[in-house]
Structures are given as structure tokens and as C-alpha cells.
Amino acid sequence: MTTAALPGRLARWWDGDLAYAFRHSPVAVVSGLVLFICLAAALLAPWIAPHNPFDLATLNLSDALTPPRGLPGSKPGYLLGTDDQGRDVLSAIMFGARISLLVGVAAVALAVGIGVSLGLVAGYAGGRLDAVIMRAADVQLSFPAILIALLIDGIARAVLPREAHGEVALLVLVIAIGVSNWPQYARTVRGSTLVEKNKEYVQAARVIGVTPGAIVFRHLLPNVLGPVLVLATINIATAIVLEATLSFLGVGVPPTRPSLGTLIRVGNDFLFSGEWWITIFPGAALVILVLAINLLGDWLRDALNPRLQ
């Protein structure tokens, strides 16, 4: 690919069906924009955030529990107030969103990857392989996600040397949440595959001698992805909350590097006492983020569904 070809490709994509549908859906444009702003704020946090809440040396307890601007007792420099440790809530949201998004997206991607592959194989192959994969999924569904996550963390701690624990904490979180969520995708995809595999286009492909691998990934996969996309967008939110729970149990990131989920959970304790901003602002940020992802996912499913066009 030459550099000159890139604008050409972009232009072609811009004129394509998908981009056309995007431009003509106000919901998609708005949620796309919101998501873009959220991502930009999170990614650029080290450069644009007013404070660095992860740098402990800059925290001051005397600034703790400052209310947001405009309320009595507020201090300049803390637009959304501070939490119980003196962290600027706005900065904490931006930095926390980095962790939450990373964990949420990566964990869901892992779960989708495992779940969709296994579901396709199970649905297409059928027979004994199907039974084995689905029973494995059933077994795992019978355990709560937290238990599996704790198990994986326990194994990681036992296997890895002490010094490495801190560095791999995020990775462990991603794997733990990802692995604990795959059965949902596998079941969804298997169901769709069972329906799709008897349709004419699949039979046609089989008749002309397309290999099973190619049938599964080139013909079946695009047609079973719809529900998966919706499930995935919802699961990003669940993964972010699960991350907070696991961090509380000591598996994930330390409280000195709070994620969005941790901020909300810690802030919940202050809801009754009047320091609402500690939990409301991170909560609102999470709602907006998840809503944007959900709406985009909805739109994408519709845009990709030929029957709805």
C-alpha cells in the first residue's frame, strides 16, 4: 500500500454503505462524537488533565473532600471537587477511564475471541466436539465470574515471581474477566451457527468445495456477529464494574491507581453523607461512556443487518 492509496481508500470508505449509514444516523454521529471525546480525554489524560492523581507526592490530605466549583467551600483548580484522599475528581476520572477502558475493551475482546471461535466450531462441527465445548461452557457458567477470576489470579500469583505481580496485575485482570465471560458468546454464536449452517449460501459454498475453515470464518462469521456486537457492548460495562470488584478483593489495580469502577465503589460510601460528587461524576462518566458504546453497537448491528436496510 502506497501513501497515495490511503486517501483513496478513505474516500472509498467514506462513500461506502457503512459510512453513509453512519452519516445519516444522528444517534450514531452523536454517540460516535461522545465516544471520541471520552477516548481522547482518557488517552490524552497525562497531558491535558489538571492533576496527576496517580502521582502520590502531589496529593494533599488538606485538599480532601473539597466540593465542586460553585458550591461553598470549593477551591480553585478542582472543577469537580476532590475525593477522600485529595485527588481531583476530574483528573481521577480521566486517568481512571484509561484503566477501565483498557480492561473493559481488552477483556471483552478476549472473551469474544475465545467465545466466537469455540461457538462457531461447536455449531458447525456438531457431534461430540459440540457436546464437549458446550458442556465446558455449562460448567463454567455454573461458577460465578468472580470465582474464576480469583482462581486465575491465584494461579498467576503462584506461578509468577513476586516482583512481577504488580506489572502483570492488569493482564491478570484482563485474562480473568475475559476467560470468565466467554461462554455467553460461545452459546450465542453456536445458536446462530446452527440456524445459518443449513441455509442455501452455506450449502452452496460446501458444494463448490470451500474448505470448512473458510466456510466458518468467511461465510458464517459475518452472519452471526450481530448479537455478539450487542452483547459485547453491554459486557464492556459489566467488565468495568467487575474490575472494580476484583480490585476491592485485592486482585487488580491498587487503590492508589483507582479505575473508574473503583472511584464509583469508593464514592458510594460517601453518598449518604452529602459528598455526592465523589461517586456521581465518575458514575455519570461511566454511564455516558457505556451509553455511547451501546448506541454505537446497536447502530452497527442494524447497519450490518441486510434485512433491516
Added chain:
Amino acid sequence: MNRMKAVLAAAIVAGALSAQAATFRFADQGDAISMDPYALNESLQLTLMANVYEPLVGRGKQLELIPILATSWKQTAPTVWRFNLRKDVKFHDGTPFTADDVIFSYERAKSDGSDMKTYVGPIKEIKKIDELTVDIITSEPFPILPDTINVWFMMSKAWCEKNNAMAPVDVRKGKENAATLKANGTGPFMIKSREPGVRTVFVANPGYWTKVESNVTEAVFTPIGNAATRVAALISGDIDMMEPAPLQDLERLSANPGLKVLQGPELRTIFLGMDQSRDELLYSNVKGKNPFKDRRVRQAIYQAIDENAIAHTVMRGAATPSGVMIAPGIRGFPKDLNTRLPFDPAAAKKLLAEAGYPNGFEVGMNCPNDRYVNDAAICQAVAAMLAKIDVKVNLMVETKVTYFPKILSRDTSFYLLGWTPASYDAHNQIFAILMSPGPSGRGQFNLGSYVNKRIDELGPQIASELEQQKREAMIHELYKIHADDIGHIPLHQQALAWAMKKNIDLVQLPDNFDFLKWVVVR
């Protein structure tokens, strides 16, 4: 005229005293795990059972020793204590309380499933002198025996035999016997019904051996785990009293015209410990040596922590900064040592440089997040304060279920712990935390393995010294050595916070005991 006044006054007093019989509904964050008084050595369990079962020697409103089932006691030889038992005391089932029950309770408390072994551990045997007199013989001279047995409750031999509950069973392993759900003590209250985890109903004991202040005829205990739900239950009037009240809600609760908040210092001291025995810390970037072995480093950590800010902001004022490892109220508390080293980050920085760490170092810190009041927040504040002297703390915060096994196996470099001397005497802490780790539980909670030879010498002497003044002097010397060494870093005594309706009068003891016999509903 005077006489009439007196009669009138007496009538008023009598009227006030014979207040209406009342129901008292109270809630806590947890439940007792069993109705067996030897099932678990934990304060909530014991405070609930203390209404039903009674010890020989109890504690009064000022934590002073008071006679309960023993009317008097004295040391007749260095290893012998004679206890005279109270006459005409009956268990709830009507059987009289005698010396045989004391001996039975001793055997039962030291049996396998019992969690109260430590309390009867120093006792070698109990001899029956007559029906209402026993001699308690200890293996070593034990001058503070009466101070240490206030939660060793007396059980009925006949009842346990009849109900086949001769030994306590471990409820945590799913075992049960008659004593798990039923109770037969001598106390002012009896168990009317018991639904574990749901509610426990107490009723006043009509045949109690003395008159009690309380006008409570029925008390309903409900465990409510979630703090916000507990607060809501109190505000809505579903319960009359609850503990603990969340610190961040105290202001709102006290502002409510129908409620009041009772706060007081608790006997528990929160402190930080440092690994001073390994040649290299488990969790640190300093290799080949252990920075905490250097007293200057320990002092630097100490002086970099602004405890007043922690007490004021993190604890919202509900904490008393402490310079000693024990609280006022514990026997032996060295009052003149209770000043903290000044908060001075500049001096701390200098000490670190002198010790060879001009650029600080990294260390892992372990902390629970659901054991002590705002424990995780304290650790975060400490981490932020240490960051200012370039000591980078990698905080590992986790739930108590995983935290305690980890630090008790000494898999830590730097940790937070709280301690209440169970016997209200300094020796309990000296033995468990300040002395070097050794046999039979010595230094069991000295998780950083702080060692000072003189402290190890003084410990056993304090245990067996009979003369109070000499003993206090030795305790003082020991705490002075510990403070000079900075063996641990004391932080504060957390405050108890209970919330209740305005018409409830009760006594809040610093050991977090709440006796129904002192509850008056007006």
C-alpha cells in the same frame, strides 16, 4: 414539710425507675456465629453472649473489676487464687450454680472445639473446696488472673450433659450441637428464639440474682451487613440502636432530631509494622540489604506521616493520635510516653539521606480494606505522605479474608494492623507483638520480627511480678525501649461510634461491649 418533700421525691424517683417495660431493637454489621459462648473469641460474639452467660469476674462501667458469679477472690499463694462463689444463683433452667459448674466450664473451655483456650491457658487445674468455693491453680505465678477471665463464661454441667453439648463444636466447619442454637446461662437475659443471620430475640430473666437498671423486657437483635441499610433502618425507626455508625454519616445522624450518636475512644490501637528480620525485603527495590533494619529509616517513615491529618480528615476526627502502642484504659499505659515524634518531612528526608537512601526507595505495603475503620484510606494517605519523602509505596489492599493469612505467614514488608489487649493489660500486647517470635504464641503478631533482648527479658518478669508498682515500672521501661527503637509505628486509637434513638440510654464500653442490663428505654 421536709418529710413530705422526701416522700414526694422518693415517689418521683420510684416513678422514673419503674419505667415502662420496653422492647429494644438493635443491629450490628454481623451476627454471632453460635449461641455457644466458647465458639468464637470475637467481640460481637462475646458481647451478645455476655447478656446470657456470665463470668466469675466481670467489668463495670469504667471497666473496673466487679464481682459477678464470684463474690470475692484473693491470692492465697503465688500460683493459687481462691474464688468464693455467689449463693442462690440459678441457671435459666432452674439448676443451681455451683463449684462443679466452674470446673466443668474450665474443662469445656480448654477442650478441642473451643476458641477460648487462651483465656484458660494459664490455669493448671481447678480444685473444689466446697460447693461454693474453688481454688484456681495456675502453672506460673499469675497476678492478673481476675483481669483476664471476664469473657470466660460459666455453663451448666447438668444442662450440657442432658443436651449432649459437653464440648463446643466448630460452627465454621458446619458442625452443630444443642448449644449452638440454645443457651442456658445465669445472665439477666435468656434466648427466646434464634434464627442465625436473621434475628435473635432475648427476654429478661425473671429469676435473675440481682436487680438490673434496664427496663427492657424483650430485645431483638438483627444483623444488617450494609452500612447504608443500617443507617436507613435507624432513621426509618425500624431499629432503636445500631453499631458501628459509618464515620461519614455521623454528622447527618446527629443532626436528626430523633437520634443521637455516642462516640468514645476504643481500646484498639492502629499501627504500622515493618519487616526488620530479613536481610532483604520481600517487596522492595533495595537489594542485598533491608532498609527497615536501620532505625533512621524507621524514624524517617514515622516522621513523614502526618497522623493529625489522618485523624482529622480520613477518620473525620473519630480517632485519637497515639504515641504508644496501647490505649489509655489499658493497665500499664505509660502516659508520659504518649507523645508522637513530630511530623517533619524535612527531617525525615535528611534521615533517609543519612541512612544511605537520598533518593528514597520502593517498598510494598499490605493493607486490609474491611477490617478497621477506614483502613484502606489510611494506607493510601500514608502512601501519599511517604511519596513526599521519595519512598514509593506499592500498596496491596485486599479483603481481610485474604489479608490475614498472608501477613500472618509474614509474607509482607510493611503492613497495617490493629490490636486490643484482650485482658485490658499491657502484657497481652507485650507477649503477642513486642516480644520476639518464639514458642507458644510469643510474638505471634510481631509480624516484622522486631527483636530487642531487653524486652524479651522484661516480658516474663512482667507476667509474674506480683507487686503492682514494680510491674508498672517494668512495663514503662519496656514501652520506652520500644518507642526509642521505633519497633512499630503507632498511629491512633479509632473511636467507637454508635447511633441510637434519643430515648435510649446505654453504656458504651471502650472494649465495644454493649450490655443489655444497662439499656434503658425512656
